[in-house]
Amino acid sequence: MAFAVHRPESMEAVIAALDGTASVAVSGGTLAIRAINEGKSFPLAIVSLRRAGLAGIAQDDGMIEIGAATPIAELVRPDLAFLDGVIASFGAPAVRNMATLGGNLFAPQPYGDFGVALLALDASLAIAGPSGKRRLPLSKFYETGLASNEIVTGIRFAPPAPGTWRWLKATRRALNSAAVIAVAAIIETDRSGTISAVRIALGGVDSHPVRSPVAEAGLLGQVLDSASATKAGEAAATFHPCFTDTYASAWYRRRVLPVFMRRALLGTPLETMP
Amino acid sequence: MKSSYVSFTLNGEEKELLIEPGRRLVDVLREQCGATGTKNGCGQGSCGACTVHIDGVAMLSCLLPAELVDGSEIVTIEGVVRNRVLHVLQEAFLAQAATQCGFCTAGMIMAAKALLDCDPSPSRQAVIEALSGNVCRCTGYEPIIAAVLAAAATLAKRPAAAAAA
Ligand SMILES: Cc1cc2nc3c(=O)[nH]c(=O)nc-3n(C[C@H](O)[C@H](O)[C@H](O)COP(=O)(O)OP(=O)(O)OC[C@H]3O[C@@H](n4cnc5c(N)ncnc54)[C@H](O)[C@@H]3O)c2cc1C
Ligand code: FES
Ligand code: FES
Numbered sequence: 001m002a003f004a005v006h007r008p009e010s011m012e013a014v015i016a017a018l019d020g021t022a023s024v025a026v027s028g029g030t031l032a033i034r035a036i037n038e039g040k041s042f043p044l045a046i047v048s049l050r051r052a053g054l055a056g057i058a059q060d061d062g063m064i065e066i067g068a069a070t071p072i073a074e075l076v077r078p079d080l081a082f083l084d085g086v087i088a089s090f091g092a093p094a095v096r097n098m099a100t101l102g103g104n105l106f107a108p109q110p111y112g113d114f115g116v117a118l119l120a121l122d123a124s125l126a127i128a129g130p131s132g133k134r135r136l137p138l139s140k141f142y143e144t145g146l147a148s149n150e151i152v153t154g155i156r157f158a159p160p161a162p163g164t165w166r167w168l169k170a171t172r173r174a175l176n177s178a179a180v181i182a183v184a185a186i187i188e189t190d191r192s193g194t195i196s197a198v199r200i201a202l203g204g205v206d207s208h209p210v211r212s213p214v215a216e217a218g219l220l221g222q223v224l225d226s227a228s229a230t231k232a233g234e235a236a237a238t239f240h241p242c243f244t245d246t247y248a249s250a251w252y253r254r255r256v257l258p259v260f261m262r263r264a265l266l267g268t269p270l271e272t273m274p
Numbered sequence: 275m276k277s278s279y280v281s282f283t284l285n286g287e288e289k290e291l292l293i294e295p296g297r298r299l300v301d302v303l304r305e306q307c308g309a310t311g312t313k314n315g316c317g318q319g320s321c322g323a324c325t326v327h328i329d330g331v332a333m334l335s336c337l338l339p340a341e342l343v344d345g346s347e348i349v350t351i352e353g354v355v356r357n358r359v360l361h362v363l364q365e366a367f368l369a370q371a372a373t374q375c376g377f378c379t380a381g382m383i384m385a386a387k388a389l390l391d392c393d394p395s396p397s398r399q400a401v402i403e404a405l406s407g408n409v410c411r412c413t414g415y416e417p418i419i420a421a422v423l424a425a426a427a428t429l430a431k432r433p434a435a436a437a438a439a
Contacts, residue, residue: 003295004296005341005342007344026339029337029339030334033336034317034337036296037336073331091407092322092406093388093389093403093406094322094325095319095407097331097333098319098334098337175406176407
């Protein structure tokens with residue numbers, strides 16, 4: 001166990017408290033404390049984000065800004081109803097009460113379901129550190145990470161237009177199971193059914209949640225149907241490395257990706273799935 | 275490595291305890307408060323045996339450094355018994371043989387109580403979802419699901435008991 005547990009009451013105090021060797025930020029603690037319990041992490045100090053005023057959900061200019069330390073369970077609300085499917089596929093109730101949205105961005109694959117969803121939403125992060133505040137697109141964050149002693153303070157995105165959001169997670173068990181494959185997408189079609197704009201993000205295919213440029217390029221300008229969706233999934237299965245872990249082999253992930261891409265994009269109700 | 279004082283209410287009783295840094299709430303409850311109903315299972319958040327209510331919300335006490343619950347109201351399985359009378363859920367677990375070795379039972383009941391506190395007449399699917407973070411290696415789950423549904427049915431017939439539960 002750690003030698004000190006700090007509970008700073010502001011963002012500035014969090015950053016100051018992190019400015020020491022071998023201290024770790026703990027938000028919900030579902031990964032960080034678990035790693036300590038398992039003897040995989042030995043921080044000298046724990047810096048809790050719980051009391052630093054980093055939780056809460058605000059709307060302005062049509063954008064939604066969610067504090068990094070907001071528990072997943074608090075995302076269950078009418079203006080975020082499109083996220084209900086992500087929440088339902090995430091952990092179990094007590095985990096959702098503790099785990100936070102910001103912590104999810106640091107979750108190793110195949111965790112990181114909200115990272116996948118937020119990539120499809122083209123979210124950006126508010127970051128604070130010893131040298132001040134900055135914003136960073138989530139996609140960049142996955143490439144560069146944070147500088148030392150920086151923390152994510154908030155996550156910002158535009159809510160999807162009605163009918164454009166897609167989410168589907170392939171799992172080993174019906175409930176409380178990490179992703180074999182996770183698909184999040186925003187897909188807009190014009191009157192003729194042709195895809196006019198599309199963003200697709202995937203989990204279970206790389207070392208962190210990723211956008212799928214090949215799937216997006218394959219779909220843009222096409223009519224959204226079973227064939228085009230499957231083809232985009234096949235392209236993604238060839239393009240992304242996929243990986244083997246205790247949940248699934250890389251081969252299996254490649255095999256189910258086109259199927260789940262199709263089901264996600266067409267929004268096929270579960271009971272009629274082929 | 276400096277210990278610190280942490281205070282909280284445990285099942286309605288004020289506690290002030292000297293805690294080693296980062297000591298897990300589950301260990302504090304069991305070893306410093308004698309509340310051994312809460313079980314230490316996996317220490318990974320995966321089994322739910324350590325489920326307690328913190329300010330009315332079900333949480334996993336194996337993933338909580340005790341300093342973080344300073345000032346909170348904690349309810350454990352010991353706290354659901356009122357005046358030496360078992361809770362409706364506990365009676366139902368007994369009646370339905372929903373407990374065998376009993377290791378999962380406290381966590382199961384705390385998870386089920388969190389459900390009934392906000393949804394007093396849940397569907398079978400809602401019960402399954404509410405218990406999806408709690409592992410039982412004995413019963414095969416069916417008796418547990420039946421017990422929670424039976425407890426909900428009992429509470430529905432006794433509105434006064436539901437309010438007090
Ligand atoms: C039983 C169980 C089931 C789970 N199921 C799922 C699932 O279905 N899907 C899923 O995606 N995940 C799942 N998880 C993993 C985990 O709960 C989530 O990923 C969760 O969102 C992590 O958030 P946290 O707040 O608990 O992170 P913490 O454990 O607090 O932190 C994780 C890491 O991120 C860093 N960190 C946290 N917040 C910040 C911040 N604001 N700024 C900088 N660094 C930060 C910490 O230093 C730490 O290294 C599960 C975990 C368990 C135990
Ligand atoms: S002991 Fe806490 S979840 Fe298993
Ligand atoms: S009764 Fe033995 S683990 Fe559930």
